Amino acid sequence: MQFTIETEQELDGRWIAEVIELSGVMKYGATREAAIAQAEALALRVIAERIEAGEHPVAPIQIS
Secondary structure, eight states: OOOEEEEEEOTTSOEEEEETTSTTOEEEESSHHHHHHHHHHHHHHHHHHHHHTTOOOOOOOEEO
16 A cells, blocks of 8 residues: 655644545654654554455555
């Protein structure tokens, strides 16, 4: 699977990373790398829950 992760630094210095293909999957981190790692972990949990519920996970993780 491949996802697009967009990052942005907030005015307070925190970073936010959002997985575009998975609605609502976004996490904050003190650094860009920490935010990306948190978003990746959340994306995997969301996908696992969808599989367990019998839903199809999203198609093809790409980091931008």
